[in-house]
């Protein structure tokens with residue numbers, strides 16, 4: 001078996017007086033869907049943000065494909081996020097001024113891909129997540145479930161190695177949530193992208209291959225041999 005794609009060890013992070021992480025270990029293997037579970041306020045989102053290079057931990061190490069994420073410059077981390085990572089958040093966070101098609105094409109456009117090529121790929125992804133007819137609409141004119149499908153397409157359009165999903169169905173009813181989870185995990189599995197999925201719902205975590213639990217800022221990953 002090959003080693004993990006992404007490993008965080010002994011991560012600590014404090015915000016003011018709040019110790020959000022106090023010794024969290026986690027590993028992500030290529031292509032796996034990993035659920036990060038735990039009660040509200042336990043540190044799940046902070047852990048995801050650290051692994052994704054959005055938040056810098058106060059101490060601990062993060063290795064992505066053997067590269068030290070903490071030691072990278074901000075510019076290097078931003079470039080890595082653009083080329084290797086995709087993101088889906090609770091409220092799609094689509095750009096309201098852009099059409100759904102332009103939103104999906106955006107990660108490619110930011111990476112320098114020509115408009116025609118980016119939009120052709122974006123169109124394929126919109127069809128893949130069954131909202132091909134919504135390309136010309138703006139996010140404000142689609143439903144919450146449709147918006148999350150667009151967000152899934154945007155997360156996967158750049159062929160990421162890892163998709164970070166923070167409560168991606170948190171704002172949806174259970175039927176829409178189930179559909180979005182199915183589309184996200186099927187799309188990621190067929191693209192061999194790993195998914196780091198923060199959720200406190202067992203029904204959502206049921207779509208994962210493996211689970212870790214964060215409690216009071218700590219997490220233990222049995223896959224990690226220190």
Ligand SMILES: Nc1ncnc2c1ncn2[C@@H]1O[C@H](COP(=O)(O)OP(=O)(O)OP(=O)(O)O)[C@@H](O)[C@H]1O
Pocket residue numbers: 015016018019020038039040041042043044045046047200
């Ligand atoms: N930017 C921040 N500034 C101040 N405190 C923060 C910040 N981010 C997180 N925290 C605090 O750190 C702790 C862990 O928060 P975090 O969002 O990681 O937990 P969570 O498990 O994802 O919670 P939830 O399930 O409610 O989203 C909480 O006490 C939270 O208030």
